[in-house]
Amino acid sequence: MRRLPFRFVYFFIMAMVASGTGAQGQTAPARSQTAPAGSAERQALQRGIEAVKTGDVARARTEFEKAVKLAPNDAEAQSALGWTLAQQGDPDGAVARLRTAIRLKPAFVEARLTLVNVLSNQGKSAEAEQEARGAVKIGPANAEAHRLLAKIVSVRPGDESLSEMKRSVELAPERGDLRDELGTILAQRGQFAEAEASFKEALRLQPNLEQAHFHIGMVRLQAQQLDEAAAELGKAVELAPQDAAAHYYLSKTLAAQSKKAEALEELRKAAALKPDWFEVQVELGLACQHAGDPDCAVAAFEQSIKVRPDDAEVYNDLGLALIQKGNAEAAIPKLEKASRLRPADAAFRGNLAIAYMQRADFDAAILELDAALKLAPDDSSLHYDLGLAYKLKDQLDKAVVEFQNAIRLQPDLADAHYTLGILFWQRGEFDKASEELQKAIQIQPNYAEAQYTLGTIFKQQGKLPEAAAALREAIRLQPDFAGAHTTLAAVLRQSGDTQGAAEEAKAGARLAALTNSLQSATFSTNSGKRLLGTGDIDGAIAQFRSAIQSEPNYAAAHYQLAVALRQKGQADEAKKEFQRAAELDAHLAAP
Structure with missing residues (x-):
């Protein structure tokens, strides 16, 4: 049977023990509100406690409701029922029962502590702080009271949080979880050495305390001690495989180690464990895009939109992932939505134009790119994309102008030089074509396609030595480039090198075969x-x-x-x- 987290059971059982109701049927000192140990109310309360120990909250609630019905003025029964209501997602009902318990027994510290937790989870910080201070006042030797007060005030500057947490540790020095929380507060204050010492002490007391391994891993990650961080976060994941944060930060550590595949796997796990964690879903989408997995990227961005349905950037990311997948029809409405949400973003309009081009709707692409350039006239990528749209419409003169604009704004844009070279070649302007291709190669020396095209142009011009050199370089860069081998064979044959031509023709045929x-x-x-x-x-x-x-x-x-x-x-x-x-x-x- 599923077990409840230790802390929940611990607090509940300790509350019952403190109030006089233990696992052996012990009773508190006689009071007019408390039924005798053998009474039906006490028996129901005891059965409820046993159910809590096994994680059966539903049965526990049934028994505690019986106890409250039999003895409505019993503070322990009211508190126990309040606790189970909180576990079952009824905070308002829990608060009502816990306040009743405190009214019946003002010195009931454990009921106040449960109330503090419920109010904190409801976001009622002021009320939670008031109850926590009351618990500390009533039970100054209660470590949990000091812990909860420290947690509440940790969001504010000052030393109170640290002093309260230190007091909690002094009162319960055997509890590793308190040492871990002390380390967290120290880390928040930038006292990383002291924090790490506290985390290590927590692990000495509780070697398998997952959160302590997690926090040490975070300290090491912050210090860029990546191997140590990966080891600690890996241990945290091993101890608590359902901890999304541990998987997420382990992913970040692995990514920093350039272990991309392992990092992506941990990111997938974090996203699956916590689907509403927006930042994780977005990071997963981007990582999947970079890994060439558009299906994963699309799923992650779609989940991100469910969490934040009005985030323009995510609609844009989803549109780009769909373009990567080759699904322009689905990409267009997403990119249109991004542009509606952020109409002044030229990049969004440019991406929408790319989707239109993928759909072969070049007129729509040109309209979007014209609109984008009104917003960002000096964006080289927009001019380049507009040049592509004109080229795809066979409006070569307009395409040339836009590629030249792109190069003017960004001279090192290799693809612009390459495509402009192709255009000049198509127009029969071989010298201009070879000049642009050589510029592309100068910018990007491993540009095999540019070398191949340059060699082809030289061949058409009758510049056979230059053609052979360019084609050999294309083959050096990409040995499996069958077309380069075949074209080189033709060049060598024209040059009279029949043996070399035969070898290249054979290589081309082998690759093609x-x-x-x-x-x-x-x-x-x-x-x-x-x-x-x-x-x-x-x-x-x-x-x-x-x-x-x-x-x-x-x-x-x-x-x-x-x-x-x-x-x-x-x-x-x-x-x-x-x-x-x-x-x-x-x-x-x-x-």
Whole structure:
């Protein structure tokens, strides 16, 4: 049977013992309000206490209600019933019973302490503090009274919280949980060395005290002692696997150690344990996005919206996750909501435009980007995206202007130089094209697609040595780039290097013939996604088809090919590819 947390049972049992009702049927000194030990009221009260010990609060309540009905002026019965009502989520009923117990027995410290807890949970801080001070006055040697008062006043500056907690520890030096709470107050005051000493003493007294391991872990994390922090927080999670905070901060520690997979797993656990923890859900969504898991990201952001339905940033995050998933139809209303909530945010409008582009609604994208640029005329990314929209509409002259604007505002934007180079190439301006591609490579030396395109342009210009050099560099950067091998073979053949041409042609054919190579398909798909992101739809389609040739049942390649075909306006073929992707992977349903 499920057991109640130690502290709840401890406080309750101690209250009964202090009032004279123990596990062996002991009674308090005779009073007119208290029934004899063998009476029906005392028997009901005793049965209720036994039920509390086993965690059966419902049965305990039934027995305590019997006791109160039999002896309504018995303070212990009223207090016991108040305690069970609080455990069952009826704070108002609990307060009424506890106040009755205190009225019947003003010196009943334990009833006051239970009342303090209930009032604190209700957010009635002033009333809780008044009752706590009353408990300290009536029971100056009661460690729990000092503890609760310390907890209540800890939100205010001053030394009272620390002095009350120290007094609590003096009165019950054997309790590790009190040492732990003293350490917490010390840590809040920035006295980390003293805090850690207190936490360690807590663990000496109670080696498996989860909160002490947690707090030491937090101190070590704050000090950037990551290995020690991970060890302590890991122990806390082991002792209390349902503690969402322990999982969350263990995740932060692991992330700081660059253990991304382990960090994400702990973050997932924290979010599952506490779904209404907004910050955790948002962090989980962002982490899943970075890990390339849009399904996880979408679920986390949707949960975040349930917690804060008017948070513009989360609607934007959800929209971006849906774009990452390839579901522009679902992304658009989320991004529209973000823009309505924060109409002056140019970035939100820019993201909405990206969703429209993914849906191949280029006119709507251009309208959004024009509106965004009125809000942020010097945003290079908005000019770049507007250039893409114009390129996708085949309005190349307007696209060139926008890419040039993006470069003017951000000269090191490699993708802008690359895409501008593609445009110049398409217009037959080879020198300008090669110049822009070389700038892209200078900014991003590992840009294999730029090297490949540059080599192709040099080949068309008859600059065979330059073409061979660029293509060899593309192959060095991405050895599985089948197209680069094939094009290099043609260059070498034109140069008279028949042996080199044969070797490269063989390599290209070998890569193209790897029909069971998931690695080759993954490479081609990733390359295609990158090209699609720069507006090179034809290049992207070629890469996705190459991926499917390598691995015909690779669902992601079919899905991305469908997205690219739809952007190109080939709706029927796109529909077939979406259907094929869904057949291979049910998670990749058409947006």
